[in-house]
Amino acid sequence: MTTVVTGATGQLGRLVVPALLAKGVPATDIVALGRDEARLADLAALGVTTRKVDYTDAEAVTEALAGADRVLLISGSEVGQRLPQHQNVIDAAKAAGVSLLAYTSIPHADTNGMQLAAEHRATEEAITASGLPSSFLRNSWYVENYSGQLDTYREHGTVLGAAGDGKVSPATRADLAEAAAAVLVAEQPKPVYELGGAAVTLTELAATVSEVLGQPVTYTDVPAEELRKVLVGAGLPEPYAAVLADADLGLCRGELEVDTDDLESLLGRPATSLADGLRAAL
Template sequence: MTILVTAASGHLGRLVVESLLARGADPAHVVASARDTSKLEELAARGIRTVELDYARPETIAPALEVVDTVLLVSGTDFGNRAAQHRNVIDAAKAAGVTKLVYTSAPHATTTSLAVAPEHKATEEAIAASGVPAVIVRNNWYTENYVPDVSLAASTGVIASSAGDGRVASATRADFAEGAAVVLLEDGHLGRVYEFSGDVAWSFDDLAAAASEVVGREVVYTPLTTEERIAALEAAGLDAGTAGFVAALDTGIRESALADADPTLSRLIGRPTTPLTEGLRAAVKVDAVA
C-alpha cells in the first residue's frame, strides 16, 4: 500500500506523515505532496518521496497519484474555491483507480449551519458521486485555533468572543493527525463517516481558565454581542468581510455547532485526546508574548 498525503507542508499534513511513520508505515510507501516541494526537503531526506500537487492545477495532480492507492485529501484553505479544487483531486483519484480516499471535512458537514460547512458538504457529495471508496473524517476545531487569543490574553488578561455559552470539543492537530493515520493504515473504515472531536467540550470560561494557567496571569472571558465582536475585529485590523466571517463562526459555536464530544477519535487512536490546557501549553510561546 502506498499512501499519498496532500498538503504535507502544512501543519496537519506534516503531522499525518509523522503519525504514519510512528505507526510503522514504511517511508518508501509514503508520498508527501505540496505546492512547493522545497518545503518537503526534510521529509525527502528521510526516504519519503515528495511530489508537487496543487489543487488548483489539475496537471500536477495526475502525475502525483501515479502508483498510489490511498490518498489523504486535506481540505484546502482557498475559501470560496475549495469545492472545485477538491473535485480536481477527486476526479484524478477516480481516474487513477485509488482504492481509499480519506477527506478531512467539518463537523456534521451535511447538516450544520456552521459558516465553513458548505464547501465541505459539496466535497462530500462529490466524493459520493465519484464512486471512489472513501472515508470521511469530520474534524472538530483545532485547539491551536485559540493560540492567538491566548497569546493576546498574556498582555490583556481578556479573551473576548461572541460565542456566548457555546462549547467547543476541540482536539490538537496531533490528535486529528493520528486519527487520520489510523484510518489510512487500517482496513475496515471504507464507507464510514467519522465525527472526530476532543473528549471534552469546553466553554469559553474554561478557555480563559486554561489561558490563565498557560500565560501565568488571570484571564477572564468577556462575552460580546455579534456587533461588538465585529467592531472589535475591525478595530484590530481585519477587513469587514473577514470580521463578519469570524463572528459567524462564533454564532455557530453559540448555536452548539462544535459542542459534540464524540469518543470516536480517542477510541481509534487508543488514548484520550489532549486536554485543553496541555494542548495550549504546547502551542503557545509564552516568552514571546509575556
C-alpha cells in the same frame, strides 16, 4: 500500497507523514504533496516521495495520484475556492481507482449552518457522488486556534467571542494528524468520524487560559457584529472577520461540539487535554 497525503506542507498535513511512519508504513510507500517545494525538503529527508503540486493544477494532481491506493485530501485553505480545487483531487483519485479517499471536513458537515461548512458539505457530496470508498474526518477546532492567541489573552486579560454558552471540542493538530494516519492504515475505516477533544465553553477556555498563564483571564461575550468590527479593527480582512464571527455563532449553536469517542478510538488513548495543549504551546 501507496498512500498519498495532499497538503503535506500545511500545519496538519506535515504531521500526518511522521504519524504514518510511526504506524509502520514504509517511507517508500508514502507520497507527500504540497505547493511549497522548500517545505517539502524535511519530509523528503524522511525518505518519502515528495511532489510539488497545487490543487488548481488538475493535470499535475492526476499525475501525482497515479498508482495511489489511499489518499488523504486535506481541505484547501482558500475559502471560496476550495470546491473546484477539491474536485480536481476527487477526479484524480477516481481515475487512479483508489481504495480509500479520506477528507478532512468539519463537524456535522451535513447539517452545520456555519459559512465555513458550505464547502465542506459540498465536497463530501462530491466525494459521495464519485462512488469512491471514502471516510470523512470531521475535525473540530484546533487547540492551536487558541494557543496562538495566548499573547493576546495575556495582554488584554480576556477571551473575546460571540459564542454564548455554546461548546467547542478542541483537539491538537498532532492528535488529529495521528487519527488521520490511523484511518489511512485501517482495514475498514468508518464512513464518518466526528473528531474532537473534551468540549468546553469559551468561559471554560478562559479559565484554562488563566490557569496556564497564571493570571486572570475572563471570557467577554459580545454580539457577532461587534466581534466582526473588533477583528477588522485588529487588522483582519473584512470577509475573514465575518467568517470568524459567523463561526462563533455556529459554536453557540453547538455545531463544533462532538464527543471524544471517535478521536480516542483512533488514538487508542485519551485525547490531549486543552490545558496540556496550551502548556505545550506556551
